Amino acid sequence: MSDLTTLDARLRALEDLEQIRSLKYRYWRSIDARDLDAVEACFASGALEIDYELFGSYERREDMVDAIRNAGLGAEVQDFHHGQNPEIRLTGQDSAVGLWDIYYFMLDPASGITLQLSGAYEDEYIRQGDEWKVRKSRFVVTSRLCGQVGEDGQYQLATLGR
Numbered sequence: 001m002s003d004l005t006t007l008d009a010r011l012r013a014l015e016d017l018e019q020i021r022s023l024k025y026r027y028w029r030s031i032d033a034r035d036l037d038a039v040e041a042c043f044a045s046g047a048l049e050i051d052y053e054l055f056g057s058y059e060r061r062e063d064m065v066d067a068i069r070n071a072g073l074g075a076e077v078q079d080f081h082h083g084q085n086p087e088i089r090l091t092g093q094d095s096a097v098g099l100w101d102i103y104y105f106m107l108d109p110a111s112g113i114t115l116q117l118s119g120a121y122e123d124e125y126i127r128q129g130d131e132w133k134v135r136k137s138r139f140v141v142t143s144r145l146c147g148q149v150g151e152d153g154q155y156q157l158a159t160l161g162r
Contacts, residue, residue, distance in 0.1 A: 002076070003055070003153065006139045006156070013090055013133075013138055016090060016096070016127075016132065017088050017096075019088055019131075019132050020024070020084055020088050020096055020125055020132050021088065023042055023105070023131075023132050023134070024083060024098070024100060024121075024123070024134075025083065026042060027039060027042040027134070028081035028082075028083055028102075029081075031068070031081060032078075032079045032080060032121070033077060034073070034075070035070060036065050039064075040061050040062065040063055041063045041070065042102070042133065042134055043061035043064070043133055043134045043135075044061070044126055044128055044134065044135045045061070045128065045142060046109075047059060047060070048060060048061060048064075048134075048135060048136065049124075049135070049136040049137075049138075050064055050106035050136070050137050050138075051137070051138045052139045053119075053138075053139055053140060053141055054136075054141060055067070055139070072081070076108070076109055076110055077106065077107070077108045077109075078106065078107045078108075079096070079104070079105075079106050080104065080105045080106070081102060082102065082103045082104070082105075083099050083100050083101070083102045083106055083121070084100070084102070084103075085099075085101040086098060086099070086100050087100075087102065090099045093127075094126055094127035095124070095125065095126050096124070096125040096132070097121075097122075097123065097124050097125070098121070098122075098123040098124075098125065099120060099121070099122055099124070100120065100121040100122055101118070101119075102117075102118065102119055102120070102121060102139075103116070103117070103118050104116065104117040104118070104119075111148065112148045112149035112150065113146070113147075113148050114144075114145075114146070114147055114148070114149070114155075115144070115145075115146045116143075116144070116145040117141055117144050117145075118141075118142050118143045118159065119139055119140050119141040119143075120139070120140050120142065121137060121138070121139050122137070122138045122140070123136065123137045123138075124136035124137075141162060142162065143161070143162060144159060144161060144162060145157070145159065145160055146158045146159040146160075146162070147159075
């Protein structure tokens with residue numbers, strides 16, 4: 001293999017890894033912004049394996065998006081997904097796996113309810129056409145804290161643990 005061929009393959013791999021990182025960040029930003037068309041576009045067409053533990057399991061991206069749409073989260077509810085520490089590995093020319101840590105915070109200003117989660121995503125990606133898409137995703141909660149800020153400004157803890 002010539003040096004140029006090796007260099008081209010390495011460059012392509014770096015571009016693929018960056019496209020996968022961007023895909024996951026776009027997914028989280030789209031969820032937070034309630035841009036459900038953009039959320040749906042992050043996932044592969046056809047059969048999926050999505051297991052989001054507390055948030056349900058889905059075999060089609062349309063079903064997952066419908067569940068988000070029907071969750072009743074209004075525009076006033078603020079979501080913040082903070083993903084970090086990605087470990088992405090290409091497993092083939094058009095396939096990859098990834099592991100991500102996440103910290104999630106939700107605030108409902110109207111009710112004062114807050115939810116904080118930490119956990120990990122275990123993902124599989126495939127290339128469809130020229131774009132990388134999520135084909136399989138599993139979210140595992142490692143810690144959870146839920147509470148409510150009362151009218152007196154005091155925080156009342158409701159749930160602590162996994």
